[in-house]
Amino acid sequence: MMPTRSLPLPGTPVEELDTPAIVVDLDVVDSNLAKMQQVVTKNGTAIRPHTKTHKSPYFGWKQMRAGALGLTCSKVAEAEVLVDGGLTEILIANEIVGPSKTARLAALNRRANVVVAVDDPGNVRELSAAAVRAGVTIGVVVDVNIRLNRCGVEPGEPATTLARMVASARGLRFDGLMGYEGHVSAPPGEKQEIVTQAMKKFKAAMDDVKAAGLPVKIMTAGGTSTYATTGAVKFVTDIQAGSYIFMDGAYLKEMSDFDLALTVASTVISRPTPDRAVLDIGRKSMNAESGLPAVVDLPGATFARLNEEHGILQLEGDARRLKVGDRVSLMPMTCSTTINIHDYYFCVRDGRLEDVVPVAGRGAFW
Numbered sequence: 001m002m003p004t005r006s007l008p009l010p011g012t013p014v015e016e017l018d019t020p021a022i023v024v025d026l027d028v029v030d031s032n033l034a035k036m037q038q039v040v041t042k043n044g045t046a047i048r049p050h051t052k053t054h055k056s057p058y059f060g061w062k063q064m065r066a067g068a069l070g071l072t073c074s075k076v077a078e079a080e081v082l083v084d085g086g087l088t089e090i091l092i093a094n095e096i097v098g099p100s101k102t103a104r105l106a107a108l109n110r111r112a113n114v115v116v117a118v119d120d121p122g123n124v125r126e127l128s129a130a131a132v133r134a135g136v137t138i139g140v141v142v143d144v145n146i147r148l149n150r151c152g153v154e155p156g157e158p159a160t161t162l163a164r165m166v167a168s169a170r171g172l173r174f175d176g177l178m179g180y181e182g183h184v185s186a187p188p189g190e191k192q193e194i195v196t197q198a199m200k201k202f203k204a205a206m207d208d209v210k211a212a213g214l215p216v217k218i219m220t221a222g223g224t225s226t227y228a229t230t231g232a233v234k235f236v237t238d239i240q241a242g243s244y245i246f247m248d249g250a251y252l253k254e255m256s257d258f259d260l261a262l263t264v265a266s267t268v269i270s271r272p273t274p275d276r277a278v279l280d281i282g283r284k285s286m287n288a289e290s291g292l293p294a295v296v297d298l299p300g301a302t303f304a305r306l307n308e309e310h311g312i313l314q315l316e317g318d319a320r321r322l323k324v325g326d327r328v329s330l331m332p333m334t335c336s337t338t339i340n341i342h343d344y345y346f347c348v349r350d351g352r353l354e355d356v357v358p359v360a361g362r363g364a365f366w
């Protein structure tokens with residue numbers, strides 16, 4: 001981690017920040033949050049943003065202030081980071097298994113409302129025991145497999161049996177159902193059809209659980225790819241979109257509803273040939289598993305290769321004017337996996353540093 005004394009002061013021009021650095025344009029973040037809030041409000045639903053994207057109470061608070069119902073995360077350690085940051089309405093949209101983790105989850109419920117997803121009877125028993133031991137009540141949603149074939153029980157008898165078990169377990173409170181349909185990357189008509197099919201399964205699960213006499217308070221689903229489709233479904237109470245806050249190359253290829261708020265600033269460290277520039281960015285500061293980053297605002301420059309500590313640009317036309325010491329902004333293909341390898345966000349407005357924000361949940365995958 002960069003020593004605190006080396007961190008730049010507010011007001012520093014963005015071009016003077018040491019690189020590689022994650023630069024976040026706060027005006028664009030604010031506008032993405034406002035746009036999302038407008039749509040969820042219009043749809044009569046709510047948002048419980050997935051913080052897997054930003055892993056930070058700072059942006060979590062921004063989302064709460066913009067109108068979010070609560071926040072979502074995947075791991076107990078992520079929930080601990082959020083609760084330590086003062087956030088108290090959390091959904092862990094994932095299964096939390098094992099005596100230590102369930103005990104930590106129970107302990108968190110002394111300070112906050114941390115709801116968890118389940119898809120296994122043994123896990124329900126384990127959560128119940130942890131809650132009783134800690135003297136708390138843990139809210140639980142039953143994870144229903146509506147499309148992704150990842151975790152989740154099937155709608156109908158399996159979901160209802162598990163819901164009944166949760167509702168009668170000591171120390172647990174049955175809150176409802178979770179049904180994440182996954183990142184739906186498809187043209188609009190096709191996307192609508194995929195969402196419709198997934199929502200049919202979700203509704204069937206809800207109807208069955210209600211018919212068993214259990215109240216269903218939470219019906220949570222959806223992500224950035226489906227915020228408008230899943231979010232418009234009447235019985236869905238909230239969507240769990242995450243990437244919309246910053247966007248990235250993968251999402252901007254398929255939708256323009258939100259704008260790019262996050263780039264990675266880099267510096268040219270070598271100009272070995274007229275058509276090649278080398279940047280101080282590599283796989284240790286840029287995740288490229290879904291593709292190489294895109295060069296922002298530099299026509300004629302193409303990202304050609306990413307080594308461990310070097311990024312190679314192929315240059316044509318005016319881009320060949322690039323000199324050693326020049327800055328190059330890059331758009332990651334996936335923002336969350338790049339954020340997770342950085343210590344800080346450098347948050348700017350009008351080209352000047354406003355806040356240096358730790359990626360507090362970096363490495364909090366346990």
Ligand SMILES: Cc1ncc(COP(=O)(O)O)c(C=O)c1O
Nearest residue numbers: 050093180223224240241242243
């Ligand atoms: C359970 C769950 N909810 C929501 C999301 C939404 O993420 P995004 O909006 O970044 O696509 C994800 C993404 O992995 C997820 O796993």
